[in-house]
Amino acid sequence: MDKTKKEPLIHITKRKMISKKREWAIRLGSILIALVVCAIITTLTTHLNPISVYASMIDGSFGSERKIWALLKELSILLMVSVALAPAFKMKFWNLGGGGQVMAGVLATTSCMILLENKMPSGAIILVSLIAALAAGALWAFIPAFCKAKWNTNETLFTLMMNYVATQLVAYFIIKWESPRGSGKIGIINPNTEAGWLPVVAGKQYLLPVLVAIVITIFMYIYLKYSKQGYELSVVGESQNTARYVGINVGKVIIRTLILCGLICGLTGWLLVAGTDHTMTTTIEAGRGFLGVMVAWLAHFNPIGMVLSGLLMVFMSRGGGEISTAFGLNKSFGDILTGIILFFVIGSEFFINYQIHFRKSHGKEAADV
Amino acid sequence: MKKKLIALMLCLAMVMMPLLASCGGGGSDDGGSSEEAKMKVGLITLHDENSTYDLNFINAFQESCDKMGVEAVIKKNIPEGQECYDAAGELVDEGCTLIFADSFGHEAYMIQAAKEFPDVQFCHATGTKAHTEGLDNYHNAFAAIYEGRYLAGVAAGMKLNEIKEAGNLKGATPKMGYVGAFTYAEVVSGYTSFYLGAKSVCPDVTMDVTFTGSWYDETAEKEGANKLIQGGADLISQHADSMGAPTACEEAGIPDVSYNGSTKSAAPNTYIISSRINWSPYYEYCIDAVQNGKAIDTDWTGTIETGSVELTELNEDVAAEGTQAKLDEVKAGLADGSIHVFDTANFTVDGAALDSYKADVDDMGDYEPETEVISDGYFHESEYRSAPYFDLQIDGINLLDTAF
Numbered sequence: 001m002d003k004t005k006k007e008p009l010i011h012i013t014k015r016k017m018i019s020k021k022r023e024w025a026i027r028l029g030s031i032l033i034a035l036v037v038c039a040i041i042t043t044l045t046t047h048l049n050p051i052s053v054y055a056s057m058i059d060g061s062f063g064s065e066r067k068i069w070a071l072l073k074e075l076s077i078l079l080m081v082s083v084a085l086a087p088a089f090k091m092k093f094w095n096l097g098g099g100g101q102v103m104a105g106v107l108a109t110t111s112c113m114i115l116l117e118n119k120m121p122s123g124a125i126i127l128v129s130l131i132a133a134l135a136a137g138a139l140w141a142f143i144p145a146f147c148k149a150k151w152n153t154n155e156t157l158f159t160l161m162m163n164y165v166a167t168q169l170v171a172y173f174i175i176k177w178e179s180p181r182g183s184g185k186i187g188i189i190n191p192n193t194e195a196g197w198l199p200v201v202a203g204k205q206y207l208l209p210v211l212v213a214i215v216i217t218i219f220m221y222i223y224l225k226y227s228k229q230g231y232e233l234s235v236v237g238e239s240q241n242t243a244r245y246v247g248i249n250v251g252k253v254i255i256r257t258l259i260l261c262g263l264i265c266g267l268t269g270w271l272l273v274a275g276t277d278h279t280m281t282t283t284i285e286a287g288r289g290f291l292g293v294m295v296a297w298l299a300h301f302n303p304i305g306m307v308l309s310g311l312l313m314v315f316m317s318r319g320g321g322e323i324s325t326a327f328g329l330n331k332s333f334g335d336i337l338t339g340i341i342l343f344f345v346i347g348s349e350f351f352i353n354y355q356i357h358f359r360k361s362h363g364k365e366a367a368d369v
Numbered sequence: 370m371k372k373k374l375i376a377l378m379l380c381l382a383m384v385m386m387p388l389l390a391s392c393g394g395g396g397s398d399d400g401g402s403s404e405e406a407k408m409k410v411g412l413i414t415l416h417d418e419n420s421t422y423d424l425n426f427i428n429a430f431q432e433s434c435d436k437m438g439v440e441a442v443i444k445k446n447i448p449e450g451q452e453c454y455d456a457a458g459e460l461v462d463e464g465c466t467l468i469f470a471d472s473f474g475h476e477a478y479m480i481q482a483a484k485e486f487p488d489v490q491f492c493h494a495t496g497t498k499a500h501t502e503g504l505d506n507y508h509n510a511f512a513a514i515y516e517g518r519y520l521a522g523v524a525a526g527m528k529l530n531e532i533k534e535a536g537n538l539k540g541a542t543p544k545m546g547y548v549g550a551f552t553y554a555e556v557v558s559g560y561t562s563f564y565l566g567a568k569s570v571c572p573d574v575t576m577d578v579t580f581t582g583s584w585y586d587e588t589a590e591k592e593g594a595n596k597l598i599q600g601g602a603d604l605i606s607q608h609a610d611s612m613g614a615p616t617a618c619e620e621a622g623i624p625d626v627s628y629n630g631s632t633k634s635a636a637p638n639t640y641i642i643s644s645r646i647n648w649s650p651y652y653e654y655c656i657d658a659v660q661n662g663k664a665i666d667t668d669w670t671g672t673i674e675t676g677s678v679e680l681t682e683l684n685e686d687v688a689a690e691g692t693q694a695k696l697d698e699v700k701a702g703l704a705d706g707s708i709h710v711f712d713t714a715n716f717t718v719d720g721a722a723l724d725s726y727k728a729d730v731d732d733m734g735d736y737e738p739e740t741e742v743i744s745d746g747y748f749h750e751s752e753y754r755s756a757p758y759f760d761l762q763i764d765g766i767n768l769l770d771t772a773f
Contacts, residue, residue, distance in 0.1 A: 070459075182551050182554060182773075184550075185474050276450075277450040278451075324417070325443060
């Protein structure tokens, strides 16, 4: 009898190296397959022409100057949160508290704007609210980082719970400062004096957040890639023991990195309140703390790559809104399409990292997939 | 490194694109060039069809646009933030000449858009600022829903009388429970008019009110209703929008006066009647005004006569006998002015009747009541602005909590 080793039909191995070209081919291929699947589902469930649905999604994001600006503003805010989370995740500190850190900045900014109106000039309020927002964001990140460094608490749960604390604090102050009374909303802050509102740069309302996001993204790229601190945090992420062995103070790196993260989130909250919305609601952060995690992961914590993954997210969300307007579909339909595309994009990472071999038959080499 | 540079350049290019576009294409308008195209009307809603509140606007809007032969463009799920201004701007870009928004928190962003686009009419439901803002193209609207609530209250009072006669009251005197959202004037006006309606036929009735702190929270509304039922309520009504209170009543077998539409299918054994605002008359009025170049009222208040305040189907199986006849009689009285909902002869505050009260009609964020609203023996609700401003705590109504 033939005494060969029994081999399973499918056999998965980790890839050692993959060329950039191949990596991108897999990614683009997965998006193409996702688009085909979306097209089939669109046709089956809505009987619409999928090409016109896609065209309308593109129109919703890029159809007019105003839409492009709205897209860029959304992208900038999301990008800032993602960029803020990147160093923490690179350090393998699962910071799910980006949302709460943004809300801390939102609350600090709102407090300064409301309490300091008529007490100091608008420029001074802007400065004070900026410092307060940075401090509040940093504090919200520092607390779980300190506990992690000191007592090795679970940062996932801790940062997650800090989100709820921040949201509830915001809810409390909304009721405290509500206008008109009993409405459960604070309305526009300082509508008449516009005290503490950020100036409009070059006549373009959303230019400022876009510029800030560009600066922060480039800064983070350089920080992670070329600075000593950026190197230290990646060593901590690879192995805390190695880090200790080479003389890195792990606790210090954790706290320092999280403070940086909180500062950027606080800055984001400041831009949201003083720059664009001029109000505070419990939903102003709009889940970006979680979405930002996905954006950062998809880009492998490369801030430049996050521009692309962030763009994909914002494009899908704005496009989804547009198809609900254009075709009278429920917003959930846009979410379904987003879900399918994300499934394939995230799934493609598996095929980038692993190789699938089929059982050799008739002595022939099976093709790699 | 080279790749990174290229990526960086791409980002910059993306940012510059709209800037360049705005420099180059200065003032050209590409959309809506054909004059014979249909008039376009926009609607901005906070949620989508899954919310009964927004559904009420969306259905009326579609219906009115179809009827008037104009094109409807609806932007759903627009939060009460800067996104509302963006959505309004996009609607203008698409050629809308009349734009509505449905949520209270949209107001500031609608005003911002109205200032930027003076040739477009902006109409905001439930808002308070049009009469002080002084813009020609910004308008508020509401309905005299307190009249609808009053009628619903009459139906509730008749039912309480029936329970009382049958000897099935939980306590010595009839007691109602009311699930409110916030301690906001719109809610206060709603529950007070409901109570006064019930009191007009059932003089010894009292009412407990609880607040959920949300316009839509099914669990909190259900819990609130259960709390009121346990506290001895013989009948429940609610302001909040979910099915929470009606289902709690159906489970406990307590009659319910609903809001925003019939809940008979979910509560066939307890649903009595419901009041709702029909926005179609307002939409048709505004579309007609824009089509014919007429001015739109700064504050428009729909009434029973305009068809804006409606009572939905009366459930004969649950309602007391003779309810429909009584409702018709009271409705006629409201129409001819012989009945005023907030007649000062019918309620007291801290044991005394009122002959003067100043309300915060001009909502300038100062909480300063400045407008005398009681004259000719009644409180003039929704006359000095369309949104309700009745915020008195009258005797007979007991607030269980006021945290919100």
